[in-house]
Amino acid sequence: MNKLLITILMLPSVVLAQLNVSSNTIFKTGNDLVMATNGDIVNNGTVTFGSNAVLNLDGDLTLDLASGLTVPILNIINGGNRSLQSGSLTVTEQLNLTSGVLTVSAVSSMTLNANIQINEFDGTSWIGGPLTHLGNGEKFFPLGANGTYAPIQLDNVTGTGDISTTMSVRAGGVSLGTLPTNVSAASNSWAWDFTSTNFSGSGVNIPVLPQDEGLFADENVIGVVLEYDQQGGAVRNLGGFGSSLTTFNSIISNDALIGDSRVLLLGSELALTPIIHNILTPNDDGSNDYLIIDAIAAYADDNEVIILDRWGVEVYRKRNFKNFNDTDNPYDGSFDSLSPGNYICILKYAGTTAKQMITVLN
Template sequence: MNKLLTTILFIPTLAFSQLVVPSGTTMTVGANTLISTDGNVVVQSANFSFQSVNDANNLGGLLLGGSGQQGIGTANLLAIPNLIIDGGGTKGIIGQVLVTNQLELANGIVSTPENDNVNFLAVGSNGEATSNGTSWVTGPLLQQGSGAKFYPLGAANRYAPILLDVRGNENTLTGARAYRNDGSFVVRNLPSNVDTVSSSWVWAVFAQELNSVQVNLPIQSEDEGLFTSNENLPVVLEADTVQNLSSNLGGFTTTIGSGFNAVGSDNASVNPGGDYVRLFLLGGVLTTVPVIHNILTPNNDGSNDFLVIQAIGAYADDNEVILLDRWGTEVYRKKNFRNFNDIDNPYDGSFDDLSPGNYICILKYAGQTAKQVITVLN
């Protein structure tokens, strides 16, 4: 058996066309050392390690920088402080790879094994995964511990990240995967108040020792039509693995990753015990309760240029809108207000001359009155 001790210390970058660590070889990679390779990494030895230091910025790591097919193959659990994916191409994982500090996806696709409890790519409880939006993991990605966990996922050559707020302990292991629905997944038994549901994108979440999880899903272009009507509010829907919808988790609009528009769940999905496997997707809830949007930016940029009241269409012939400035002076009044659109009710410029500041919007509908403070910004 090879008893050679190879110790590499204090060398900023080591470049290899391919890195092979034979069985029986002890190889310690020192702090501040980044191993770079444009070939495969094959670790047959259980004694390959990165030297650990207290400074999280000096942990060293592995850079897969090849432009073609690359992979990591390891016979034992391989702990890497920092794993950087660059150069483009697809990087495959065979074996057990644990990233303890940072998984950085700069350029390239990481392919992880499907439905495999032996081979995996995981991020440790003190680590994080990052992406610039052009690089992702296709296949399952696991993360350890509780708290906010960002998953830079993708499918069908598309970026589809999610954010999970995991409630558990440091031993909780939560995995996620994105799927582009090819029609094989059909939602059944919709909750009574759900009007629309995505037929395009599904995310699977699976975990051990999980108490509950809140889910944030991206709004992909195929799903934007779910919320085109101002009477539909976005929500996160949960389905079990036999494709029967189990619950509506509610929702609010938010962002994840690098400003990616998303929907976050109001409520947490609760693990009933044992292993946890659930599917999540976006839906729209038909509401008849008017919601007055509280921001106006009348600058003709296509965003918040005019007043929007969700669900006002349910009272199209029985409403009145009044806008008062901070001194109580009426600046706008409209009976049977309708939301503006580009088809049959184009914007008429009613709000273009409003000065920045706070206003009171009074909505009278069906014998009821609602009030909302609206802030006008430049």
């Protein structure tokens, strides 16, 4: 059977409004391939990209990849909507989300290789639909749905053999029934679907999207990650503490995600035991700039905070400490002068004394 070999090696980039690779055809390029607005990529043959080659998806496009497509670097650029209607798309080295959305249909698949570099830009570009990450370690999923960027991160995927983890986000929570003890409410705005193979466990980092901010309006609650088993209906509280995920506030689970098929969502837990955050980075970047103690508001008139350096010298003391905020208690710069290193934070409240080592970083 004859095969037609089309090789593009002369130009630094090739701009096409439409690429149609028919059966028994090999399309080969070692350069940038730019798919312009209102085109189609149809692959029923073989497309081969050279090392570090780039596929730019520019504007409104449809992709029909019955024979699959593997590209080292994929750029989503210049706005518009791309639709992966069938087949598989694999990115091996780098995914750059500049502007625009790539929607993955239920009958297609998009896969990111292990150790891939993902670059986000202004939160207007994302993957809609299921996205699969291979391998273990930290896995970031730049997902979105219904016009909202909703990324999620698995902090330390562990397992054996070939690990394949798929995440997707959906608007609307799930019908939970009975919540775990001390969980006062759960999101009905967003949920993330998780499936994996050869998976042992991972921490989870979920963004607090605007629709869910009301869950944490009460100072006496903290954000927690909930793990919902769709088959058994059971809800597990993975705990949580505040952090940041890209440009969003987020909640990181204290316990590891378990099982190979779950739905993840946010909940709020009534916190009566204060929790001292153990990281300070007083660099005015909006994350960990000052000391935070979860549930301290429950003891607003009966607490004292003392911080000692590693030699036992007192560097901070505050009676009736309350968390800083942008309204009635703006940050006063109390921690800006602390040198990098380890300190001991002593919290006295309601006749109880708690201690926590905190680390100050540049």
